[in-house]
Amino acid sequence: MTRSFIIALIVVLLLVLLGSVYTLPEWQQAIVVQLGSPVGAPVTAAGLHFKMPLIQKVYFFDRRVLEWDGDPEVIPTKDSKFIFVDTYARWQISNALTFYKKVANESGAQGRLDDILDGLVRDTLSAHTLPEIVRSSNRSMVLGEEAISAEETALGDSGGQSKQDVVGLRGKLTEQIIESAQKKLNEQGLGIRLIDLRIKRLNYTKKVLQKVYDRMISQQLRIAEKYRALGQGKKAEIAGQVTEESKRINSEAYRKSQKILGEGEATATRIYAEAYQRDPEFYRLVETLKTYERTMNDKGVLMLSTDSELYRYLSKLR
DSSP states (O other), X not given: OOHHHHHHHHHHHXXXXXXXXXXXXXXXXXXXXXXXXXXXXXXXXXXXXXXXXXXXXXXXXXXXXXXXXXXXXXXXXXXXXXXXXXXXXXXXXXXXXXXXXXXXXXXXXXXHHHHHHHHHHHHHHTTSOHHHHHOSSOOOEEETTEXXXXXXXXXXXXXXXXXXXXXXXXXXXXXHHHHHHHHHHHHHTOOEEEEEEEEEEEEEXXXXXXXHHHHHHHHHHHHHHHHHHHHHHHHHHHHHHHHHHHHHHHHHHHHHHHHHHHHHHHHHHHHHHHHHHHOHHHHXXXXXXXXXXXXXXXXXXXXXXXXXXXXXXXXXXX
């Protein structure tokens, strides 16, 4: 054997050896295909694996949770509201062998999911009213004594239903879509497990969106007016209480002042009486001098008779 032949043989052996082994990561699974037909069960154990070189080929598939993002579409609801609905879902390859036979790869799976999920979303949502789709509970917004339903505040009227009777079905509707979709996936044997589906965005079409905004503004103005009326009523109530309290305080102060004034006059009368009893003549003099002060001035003339009590003291001054 020549040296070049030996080198060529070694290269061929290395290629055969490399073609007979493959490495499987933790996040992948694989199937081995021999001359176009799958051989054995899917390989799920991570590590180094062997295959027949040249005649066998390995296809790898993701074991992780994969995403599906639906195209936004216009859907008419049961109460004749045209809305944009944008959904997303999460799915996983449950059986790589079945998956390979039915859809071949993830692109094919996305196309199948588009057909199934878009149709189910459209059929399910169109059979219910908008408030049922939007709301996930029956909780109502309460303003004073008036219960205002959440769908009226956010999205207008409730399609003829009573505000108190609107049922939130959003969670149940998504569960219903998931259950129906998984049933179809199983019937078609695609090897796909649907994990979850959610409504990412829901909105009116542009044609009616402005009307909805106007209704929301009107609703909020009505609520604001109600709060304003409540505030004015509270203001009047407080003002009445203040007036009543002011009158009560003034009345109490007047009563106390009259009491103190009466007590002062009584004390003064008592003092005067005691002084009068001690020296009646001095008391008479003091009172007469006070009378002089009140009645006499330099601009008038006072005429007194000789027997007048006022004249008696003046006559002694001469």
